[in-house]
Amino acid sequence: MTRNDKDTITRRTENRHLLRCMKAGLMAARDTPHKGLLLTAYLAGAVLVWLFRGHLFGLDAYGMFSPVLNAVIDLLVPLYAVGGLLAVLVLLGTPWGGREAKEGLQKVGLVNHAGEAPILLCKQRDKDTPRLTLWEFDPCGIPLGEWEDKRARIETALNITIAKMTWAEGRKIICVYAVPAESDFPALLPWKDKYLSPDSFVLVLGESLTGPVTVNLANIPHILLGGSTGSGKSVLLKLLLMQAVEKGAEVYIADFKGGVDFPRVWRQKCHMCFREDELLHTLDQLTAVLECRKKRLEETECKDLDTYNEATGEGLPRLVFACDEVAEMLDKTGADNERKKLLAQIENKLSTIARQGRAFGIHLILATQRPDATIIPGQIRNNMDFRVCGRADSVLSQIILDNTSAAEQIPKDARGRFITGDGTVFQGYLFNEEQL
Numbered sequence: 509m510t511r512n513d514k515d516t517i518t519r520r521t522e523n524r525h526l527l528r529c530m531k532a533g534l535m536a537a538r539d540t541p542h543k544g545l546l547l548t549a550y551l552a553g554a555v556l557v558w559l560f561r562g563h564l565f566g567l568d569a570y571g572m573f574s575p576v577l578n579a580v581i582d583l584l585v586p587l588y589a590v591g592g593l594l595a596v597l598v599l600l601g602t603p604w605g606g607r608e609a610k611e612g613l614q615k616v617g618l619v620n621h622a623g624e625a626p627i628l629l630c631k632q633r634d635k636d637t638p639r640l641t642l643w644e645f646d647p648c649g650i651p652l653g654e655w656e657d658k659r660a661r662i663e664t665a666l667n668i669t670i671a672k673m674t675w676a677e678g679r680k681i682i683c684v685y686a687v688p689a690e691s692d693f694p695a696l697l698p699w700k701d702k703y704l705s706p707d708s709f710v711l712v713l714g715e716s717l718t719g720p721v722t723v724n725l726a727n728i729p730h731i732l733l734g735g736s737t738g739s740g741k742s743v744l745l746k747l748l749l750m751q752a753v754e755k756g757a758e759v760y761i762a763d764f765k766g767g768v769d770f771p772r773v774w775r776q777k778c779h780m781c782f783r784e785d786e787l788l789h790t791l792d793q794l795t796a797v798l799e800c801r802k803k804r805l806e807e808t809e810c811k812d813l814d815t816y817n818e819a820t821g822e823g824l825p826r827l828v829f830a831c832d833e834v835a836e837m838l839d840k841t842g843a844d845n846e847r848k849k850l851l852a853q854i855e856n857k858l859s860t861i862a863r864q865g866r867a868f869g870i871h872l873i874l875a876t877q878r879p880d881a882t883i884i885p886g887q888i889r890n891n892m893d894f895r896v897c898g899r900a901d902s903v904l905s906q907i908i909l910d911n912t913s914a915a916e917q918i919p920k921d922a923r924g925r926f927i928t929g930d931g932t933v934f935q936g937y938l939f940n941e942e943q944l
């Protein structure tokens with residue numbers, strides 16, 4: 509690229525920036541009262557100049573002014589009207605700290621092919637989550653993927669912690685939602701009953717910087733939780749199961765550690781399986797219920813369980829099957845033929861539920877810490893649409909989320925801190941069974 513080309517690109521970007529500033533100015537004047545006041549003051553000035561224009565133009569009643577001065581006086585009104593308005597709009601639309609932000613981003617290497625850093629168009633408190641500041645940037649052609657890759661560097665440059673980054677205005681603007689760098693997640697967020705969502709069938713997981721993190725099983729039927737040992741996935745699993753119980757679901761739990769992880773209170777409220785043959789029996793029952801519900805929905809021409817319950821007045825409950833160590837449970841290493849056959853049957857039933865369970869209100873919540881992609885079969889894994897990973901190495905993160913973000917973004921000493929498949933980091937609520 510020649511120097512001329514570069515100059516042209518820079519000029520075009522600057523012009524575009526000026527226009528954006530004006531547009532942002534109009535928006536800012538509408539949205540923020542003090543900026544609105546500035547615009548009102550300008551308009552009041554314009555009215556005054558208009559009202560007293562007679563006096564202005566009459567100043568040279570004795571013909572003593574030079575023609576140039578008279579020309580300037582004549583031009584004063586249109587100049588004030590047009591130039592002033594443009595200046596006020598640019599001023600309103602130019603956020604404080606715009607230059608520092610641009611220089612900071614330039615320093616950390618977030619630049620386009622012409623070496624330009626993004627331009628800050630607007631910086632304001634987010635309307636929905638006042639805790640967050642919304643930074644709107646003209647990305648200058650830098651794709652969102654590159655912003656994500658340089659997330660840590662952007663945080664350093666702007667002295668913020670980023671909650672999320674999204675496109676806006678049809679990919680013309682990148683919105684960065686952030687809190688000041690010193691703010692962080694609390695280490696402990698004890699569960700309170702009032703956090704239970706009133707909406708069916710929404711389960712609450714914890715809090716991200718933007719607010720509560722939830723999953724609606726009616727839309728996203730199955731959940732895969734991952735994380736290395738001690739990351740907090742058993743606590744999160746129990747938090748979800750507790751809410752499912754509270755909402756009237758029938759919960760089935762496979763626990764091959766002899767009930768250590770699930771004390772008596774769980775056995776009173778849920779169906780437990782402690783052995784592989786019991787598990788197969790439970791899965792047989794669940795798949796039989798699935799077939800039965802399939803028939804009833806077909807007969808009544810209902811598309812899913814909620815519609816069926818509404819149409820018939822029946823209250824068929826959702827069924828939730830959970831297993832804390834699913835990869836360990838399905839591992840065939842060292843198994844004899846008979847056990848291999850049993851495990852294959854278990855796998856088969858889980859696959860059926862994973863593929864068809866949504867419409868019939870039958871859900872899987874599976875957790876694992878094993879960084880071994882082959883153990884959880886593709887048919888099951890690919891249907892687990894809601895993925896959550898705690899502290900993990902890049903291999904486990906890749907298996908659970910299909911990316912390495914858990915390894916990069918969850919601190920090594922964090923407990924109960926997770927990241928979802930869409931990149932939302934959150935602190936899980938700390939729940940213990942005494943609250944059940």
Ligand SMILES: Nc1ncnc2c1ncn2[C@@H]1O[C@H](COP(=O)(O)OP(=O)(O)OP(=O)(O)O)[C@@H](O)[C@H]1O
Nearest residue numbers: 695736737738739740741742743923924936937938
């Ligand atoms: N949401 C949370 N907030 C704070 N601390 C937590 C949270 N969840 C778990 N912890 C802490 O982490 C410890 C380990 O949690 P948990 O048993 O759930 O981990 P895990 O990933 O299931 O480990 P393992 O696979 O070894 O069972 C808990 O005893 C608790 O002290």
